[in-house]
Amino acid sequence: MSATASQKVPRAVGDRIFSGAALAAGLFIMLALAGVFFFLALEGWPGLSAPELIYRPATDFWSYVGPLVFGTTLAAVLALVIALPFAIGIALFISHYAPRRLATPIGYVIDLLAAVPSVVYGLWGGKALSQAILPVQGWFYDHLGFLPFFKGPPSATGRTMLTAGVVLAIMILPIITAISREVFAQTPRLHQEAALALGATRWEMVRMTVFPYGRSGVVSAVMLGLGRALGETMAVAMVLSASPVVTLNLISTTNPATIASNIASSYKEATPDKQAVLIATGLVLFAFTFAVNFLARWVAGRGERRLNR
Amino acid sequence: MTVLDVPKGTIPLTHGRLPQWAPLLVGAVAIAFGGLLGVVAGGGLVAMSVVAVIVYVVALPLWSAAVENRRAAVDRFVTGLIWSAFAVACVPLVWLITMVIQNGASTINQQFLTFDMRNVIGDAQGGLYHALMGTLLITGAAALMSVPIGIFAAIYLVEYGKKNRLARVITFLVDVMTGIPSIVAGLFALALFVLIFGPAVRCGFGGSVALSLLMVPTVVRSAEEMLMLVPDDLREASYALGVPKWRTITKVVLPTALGGIVTGVVLAISRVIGETAPLLVVAGFTDSVNFDLFHGRMMTLPVFIFTQYASATPKGEAYAWGGALVLIAIVMLLNLIARVIGKIFAPKTGR
Numbered sequence: 001m002s003a004t005a006s007q008k009v010p011r012a013v014g015d016r017i018f019s020g021a022a023l024a025a026g027l028f029i030m031l032a033l034a035g036v037f038f039f040l041a042l043e044g045w046p047g048l049s050a051p052e053l054i055y056r057p058a059t060d061f062w063s064y065v066g067p068l069v070f071g072t073t074l075a076a077v078l079a080l081v082i083a084l085p086f087a088i089g090i091a092l093f094i095s096h097y098a099p100r101r102l103a104t105p106i107g108y109v110i111d112l113l114a115a116v117p118s119v120v121y122g123l124w125g126g127k128a129l130s131q132a133i134l135p136v137q138g139w140f141y142d143h144l145g146f147l148p149f150f151k152g153p154p155s156a157t158g159r160t161m162l163t164a165g166v167v168l169a170i171m172i173l174p175i176i177t178a179i180s181r182e183v184f185a186q187t188p189r190l191h192q193e194a195a196l197a198l199g200a201t202r203w204e205m206v207r208m209t210v211f212p213y214g215r216s217g218v219v220s221a222v223m224l225g226l227g228r229a230l231g232e233t234m235a236v237a238m239v240l241s242a243s244p245v246v247t248l249n250l251i252s253t254t255n256p257a258t259i260a261s262n263i264a265s266s267y268k269e270a271t272p273d274k275q276a277v278l279i280a281t282g283l284v285l286f287a288f289t290f291a292v293n294f295l296a297r298w299v300a301g302r303g304e305r306r307l308n309r
Numbered sequence: 310m311t312v313l314d315v316p317k318g319t320i321p322l323t324h325g326r327l328p329q330w331a332p333l334l335v336g337a338v339a340i341a342f343g344g345l346l347g348v349v350a351g352g353g354l355v356a357m358s359v360v361a362v363i364v365y366v367v368a369l370p371l372w373s374a375a376v377e378n379r380r381a382a383v384d385r386f387v388t389g390l391i392w393s394a395f396a397v398a399c400v401p402l403v404w405l406i407t408m409v410i411q412n413g414a415s416t417i418n419q420q421f422l423t424f425d426m427r428n429v430i431g432d433a434q435g436g437l438y439h440a441l442m443g444t445l446l447i448t449g450a451a452a453l454m455s456v457p458i459g460i461f462a463a464i465y466l467v468e469y470g471k472k473n474r475l476a477r478v479i480t481f482l483v484d485v486m487t488g489i490p491s492i493v494a495g496l497f498a499l500a501l502f503v504l505i506f507g508p509a510v511r512c513g514f515g516g517s518v519a520l521s522l523l524m525v526p527t528v529v530r531s532a533e534e535m536l537m538l539v540p541d542d543l544r545e546a547s548y549a550l551g552v553p554k555w556r557t558i559t560k561v562v563l564p565t566a567l568g569g570i571v572t573g574v575v576l577a578i579s580r581v582i583g584e585t586a587p588l589l590v591v592a593g594f595t596d597s598v599n600f601d602l603f604h605g606r607m608m609t610l611p612v613f614i615f616t617q618y619a620s621a622t623p624k625g626e627a628y629a630w631g632g633a634l635v636l637i638a639i640v641m642l643l644n645l646i647a648r649v650i651g652k653i654f655a656p657k658t659g660r
Binding site for chain 2: 014090098119264
């Protein structure tokens, strides 16, 4: 500590600059996030009370955004319902069922699903899946037509909510799988071996040790997948032929758009007024996904605390 | 010795168990059954596989319930379900990739890669050169902005913040940023630029801002993880030699974590290079080459795919598949590079 002042000064200056830069980068992130909210609010504000003509066929902002929020939720929930059983099955497959040597390459394969750009999913969904799903839609209509979801009449193009939901499900599958399998793999070895030693079959072992341990992790993974599905734009915009309706019917020709796909598809002909309205809907989407993600972090954090005790 | 009094065979010490090859046998039978049904009753490959899976998932547990017990049957049932879940998930991946390669390969030729779409009417040959250049420029600029910010923020979190209140807040905000939908990032960039340059602004740099907003959190997370892997012994050894903190970070910590950080950056680039929505909103679309990030609309590869798809002509569709093949090739190449870098540098991080 008794170094001479001349030795200490250059060190201190270098340190101060470097730590200042690091702090600035950290603060910049806070600033950027505040900026997202601020600029969206600033530019979107006029969109809340634009001339009535802009909102056609609705009359004001809230009746304009209502069906969109409904469509967003419907698509995301549908995707989640389809993806969740598969995601948990695959996560278990990788962490507990697959031969040890195969587990890592299989993990890579599932990660590849996450690497495919969303516009390519949209292209595939619009051109290939929408055709292939027609017989499935027909089957649902014939056999489950009494449910509100399959009331039909089935669309001949296949560009329906069901197709969009399947594409979204494929897109969120790797996210949910990746997090779940990590949580499953962290189950304490001793718990598992104790269960097996008591004579449990592998499935009973999974149910008694892996699921209780990983529950909060899976819940937060589901939330993150939901957040992704809520905000996904291109895949939905390219698959869905949308109209401003509120309907649970998944296979008919009239489908509600999602907020994000509505922005992407009505962007081309946007006047400044319309642009403000679209930015305002973007703000609604931001708040929506923020809430979902916040909830996910909270659940995950609570789970961590419980396990640390 | 009361056990010996019981006549032999009334209380078996082991219960029945299916032979090891039972799942294989049932699988073969199920496939044969599905194939037979397909041949007799007609139906495509999909229907045949569905039948085979159902036969397997039903038959094996039934056999197991007859020979073993109910619990073992449930176990076999679930095992069958889990294997088929994995198989089903592979279907879209294989399907998508074969479709892209099949449809894309016939479109791609030298002209397709070197022409733009300016004044291309009817069946004239066009290309995606303008989109390719736009993608490289916009993504490059986004990386230039977000990599320093991301790495410095990670350095703050690991080296300076040390779990104080600000570091916790920043970690939380980074988590929140990970969840920002890409279109919201695009709208943010648009709102920012509209405020500065007026409502009709479209430029490539806006796209870079949007992409870097999406890129920063991934860079921070991966760099943070890598920096935390650097053993504290190295830092303490360096401090003990009288090296100041910032020299320790630049000369000891960063080189040790370099491989992991580069891998994270490349993966982050591969993540944002396929983003469509923000670029559609901010950078717009055009048919000509534009090398100026700050003026005029700029085409990018994903937006090229989208506009060609939206044109709904056979030629547009073919171009969309061609563009998709190029884009997927770039993304896969980046992923491969990231893995190779990770492999090469892995031993040095002491993992």
